[in-house]
Amino acid sequence: QGVINDILVWFGLVADDNRLSMIYNATGTVITMTHILLPFMILPLYSVMKTIPPSYMRAARSLGATPFTAFFRVYLPQSVPGISAGAILVFILAIGYYITPALVGGQSGQFIGNMIAYHMQGSLNWGLAAALGVMLLVLVMGIYALYSRLVGNNNQMTLR
Numbered sequence: 001q002g003v004i005n006d007i008l009v010w011f012g013l014v015a016d017d018n019r020l021s022m023i024y025n026a027t028g029t030v031i032t033m034t035h036i037l038l039p040f041m042i043l044p045l046y047s048v049m050k051t052i053p054p055s056y057m058r059a060a061r062s063l064g065a066t067p068f069t070a071f072f073r074v075y076l077p078q079s080v081p082g083i084s085a086g087a088i089l090v091f092i093l094a095i096g097y098y099i100t101p102a103l104v105g106g107q108s109g110q111f112i113g114n115m116i117a118y119h120m121q122g123s124l125n126w127g128l129a130a131a132l133g134v135m136l137l138v139l140v141m142g143i144y145a146l147y148s149r150l151v152g153n154n155n156q157m158t159l160r
Helices: 003-010 026-050 054-062 067-095 099-105 112-122 126-151
Strands: none
Touching (some): 026 099
């Protein structure tokens, strides 16, 4: 049941007796987390795109570029800081989510935060929980170093 299933049935994409199951699985977790984290991607992207002067696109068009070429050669490269900032923000938030995957995903939609919490509280395997936490930290720091190198923020501390 639900609004998404009703819309899919109404458009004829899914049969009425074969509705999608969107709870207690990874699909429901991804849909829910996308819904929750979408503003964290849109806001940095919007703030960067707002600073790009429209005259750049007009200049590219006046020099003979197609709208497609003007977008990919002029507008998109200037949007990379917003895209990468939004992506790293969403990734860091999503990787540490605990409650949403536990409620929506059940056993099959677990994230690393859920596994760390289980090994800390349930199985009392603190060594494994600490190892997972260190792996998570190394992964996030590696992605941040990649972001820093990609965007080229020389005024911030970087890993060497």
